[in-house]
């Protein structure tokens with residue numbers, strides 16, 4: 001039976017067309033269970049009716065025509081009770097509903113199982129036999145197992161719009177497709193899809209026969225030179241919009257063409273008799289495959305860079321001039337694998353949004369899109385690009401939703417959101433220089449989280465009082481080796497200078513978990529519980545010391561550096577880290593004679609053990625900073641990147657709030673200050689709670705800063721404290737959110753609270 005199940009599931013998942021998948025299921029199940037009829041009823045996406053979408057045994061012409069109300073007939077009963085129904089005499093059942101078009105009166109026994117995905121009933125799978133005999137337990141178990149395995153495929157067809165089209169092919173409104181991907185860069189874009197196709201196909205190459213070695217080498221060199229030139233022009237086109245640091249991505253790109261890198265292998269193949277085109281694509285494909293098989297998501301992303309580079313060089317060899325596409329004013333670039341380089345080919349003002357089938361939040365594309373403020377959604381599996389050509393799209397970079405051919409209703413809604421977004425921003429800009437104080441004169445420091453240089457400009461424009469979290473690992477990603485101490489010193493200096501005299505909290509290297517460096521791969525079964533953050537840097541004092549020295553040197557004459565230690569889970573880790581900081585400072589001052597002010601040191605509270613050790617930790621340092629993102633993940637045992645459990649990831653869960661409250665009291669009991677630098681701090685409602693708890697500072701994405709400030713300036717600490725007492729007694733995140741929402745009665749403030757992206 002297991003073999004039959006496996007074979008059905010495998011065949012279905014290999015079929016791209018929904019109608020064909022359903023046909024396969026009913027045919028195979030009929031065969032496997034030796035039943036006379038097998039049918040699938042699916043709910044239309046509006047959830048109004050259950051439609052007969054496939055059948056083997058019922059009349060062909062009933063398929064797509066017959067439907068039942070949600071609670072109608074035996075099928076409706078299965079759907080509403082959300083459990084199997086196994087009856088020997090279906091026609092005698094009180095819920096039996098005769099559907100003349102199907103010709104089902106000849107079948108007496110009925111077994112129906114619900115198709116459920118993430119607690120939602122998507123439809124019902126039914127088998128029927130002529131004789132009046134209950135199905136046995138193993139048959140029931142077979143159908144339940146199959147249904148559970150197929151539910152993901154059916155849910156996916158709902159999200160790609162295939163299901164709506166199957167059920168209502170003639171209804172234009174049903175053609176709106178709601179695709180779900182990963183939010184790559186926040187914001188809303190409404191515009192026209194422009195499909196970016198690869199310029200040359202490495203994988204379907206019809207290479208010409210090789211000419212002389214010299215001719216092939218010359219062709220290869222010419223193509224490489226032209227590609228270098230293209231890359232330089234792209235980088236040039238983006239200068240001013242991205243920082244020098246981000247420009248480095250292009251240098252890395254160009255370096256791959258060097259003789260020490262890919263060039264050597266290609267030339268060797270040409271010398272062995274291959275044509276330039278064939279040699280180039282063989283080398284690229286081999287490297288792409290190698291990257292693709294790696295577990296690490298960051299390295300897999302590098303396969304995308306290689307493919308893009310491969311196509312560019314090949315295109316030059318094929319002399320196929322890159323097509324000049326006329327971009328509409330609100331172009332939403334859509335591609336299987338959009339690359340950083342694509343951004344440079346369109347004048348930035350014309351790009352309203354980006355949509356890439358491949359890619360993750362870690363990708364260079366996402367990093368740059370965030371820096372440039374272009375709403376982006378990534379990682380939409382199963383998307384058929386051709387269907388999108390020239391279509392109107394809404395890209396919701398806050399939630400990861402993309403609406404294709406949106407309904408008039410959705411369009412109106414998002415136009416409103418876009419207009420409100422702009423208007424709110426304009427209104428909020430007036431608060432740039434206003435202090436973050438409550439109506440009853442209680443101040444709190446509002447800081448920003450940074451990593452890219454592009455963040456600096458936005459942060460200063462929004463009136464940040466300093467940096468509460470500089471993610472020092474970000475510049476490490478855009479490289480092919482660890483940056484040297486001097487390279488690090490330079491980019492730290494840029495940050496410190498940009499904000500001086502305002503404080504800049506620099507977190508030491510926090511890699512591992514979902515953040516892997518391309519040149520330092522870590523392969524673990526449970527990376528979030530593995531070698532992460534301080535655990536790595538303590539095991540590699542040479543890396544840690546180089547970073548500490550670079551930070552300290554960068555702070556010479558400025559006095560605004562603070563150092564923050566990530567993932568501390570025990571006192572001994574903290575003590576070892578403090579010793580190394582002390583050592584780096586001593587080397588630079590006592591031994592090298594530099595004049596460097598000792599920085600204030602803080603500990604991130606993001607692991608449950610640190611909550612219970614908070615007082616002991618606070619005693620040894622200057623401040624505590626709560627990383628609510630990881631703290632939520634570890635307290636609730638919910639992977640922050642797993643979409644299966646995304647609804648369980650709640651930073652307003654009572655347990656997370658209780659932990660935050662405990663930490664601030666522990667810090668204050670030791671006479672130390674406490675802040676929050678996870679997403680909770682940038683959530684206007686969360687920020688109010690943290691203020692009421694007594695936190696001294698909140699650090700957030702620059703995009704949320706003015707909203708948070710507006711809410712703080714409209715609130716009274718005395719009232720917030722009362723609210724906090726009430727909230728801390730609530731049973732779940734849902735009620736916390738509701739009570740907080742209800743507490744904001746001013747309509748203007750309510751808008752600021754509602755509009756905030758990323759309400760965790």
Ligand code: PEP
Nearest residue numbers: 606627628629630677678
């Ligand atoms: C956190 O965990 O809340 C945090 C700020 O760090 P990161 O998101 O970089 O892990």
Ligand code: MG
Nearest residue numbers: 606627629630
């Ligand atoms: Mg963290």
